[in-house]
Amino acid sequence: LPSRRLISHVRATSNEEDASKAAAATADSGAPTIFDKIINKEIPSTIVYEDDKVLAFRDISPQAPVHILVVPKLRDGLTQLGKAEERHVDILGQLLHAAKIVAEKEGILDGFRVVINNGPDACQSVYHLHLHVLGGRQMKWPPG
Numbered sequence: 808l809p810s811r812r813l814i815s816h817v818r819a820t821s822n823e824e825d826a827s828k829a830a831a832a833t834a835d836s837g838a839p840t841i842f843d844k845i846i847n848k849e850i851p852s853t854i855v856y857e858d859d860k861v862l863a864f865r866d867i868s869p870q871a872p873v874h875i876l877v878v879p880k881l882r883d884g885l886t887q888l889g890k891a892e893e894r895h896v897d898i899l900g901q902l903l904h905a906a907k908i909v910a911e912k913e914g915i916l917d918g919f920r921v922v923i924n925n926g927p928d929a930c931q932s933v934y935h936l937h938l939h940v941l942g943g944r945q946m947k948w949p950p951g
């Protein structure tokens with residue numbers, strides 16, 4: 808037991824934030840997510856862009872001055888990118904196009920990053936496919 812405690816201590820101090828995110832990351836259960844409520848407007852969000860297929864809203868915990876999530880309104884099995892199939896090709900393109908529209912609206916076309924976290928090892932926490940659009944500051948490379 809003491810050694811187990813030591814290991815968790817080492818992890819926490821090497822990168823506390825990553826470790827807590829990884830610990831909070833869950834597997835894909837296919838259960839409805841909080842994004843359904845945001846899409847249905849049962850929970851308020853700051854919407855930046857909307858069309859019949861896509862919704863873009865500000866992340867509640869922004870990691871950059873601009874941090875917007877772009878989601879398909881209909882999840883259709885796309886809990887994560889790793890579940891993408893041929894039938895999703897159109898919506899995948901629409902999501903990327905919406906990311907560009909969002910970047911343009913936010914005035915960050917000179918430099919922005921689009922991120923998809925896929926699965927527990929990438930710290931995915933919400934199992935409804937979403938693109939993170941990040942910008943408004945110098946982005947670092949490589950991402951962690």
Ligand code: TR5
Nearest residue numbers: 841850852865866867868924930931932933934
């Ligand atoms: O970790 P992944 O890639 O799955 O990204 C999920 C993102 O959803 C995180 O960046 C969270 O900060 C964000 N998130 C989580 C909630 C939430 C949200 N963004 C806007 N509004 C939110 N509400 C109302 N509730 C959340 N639980």
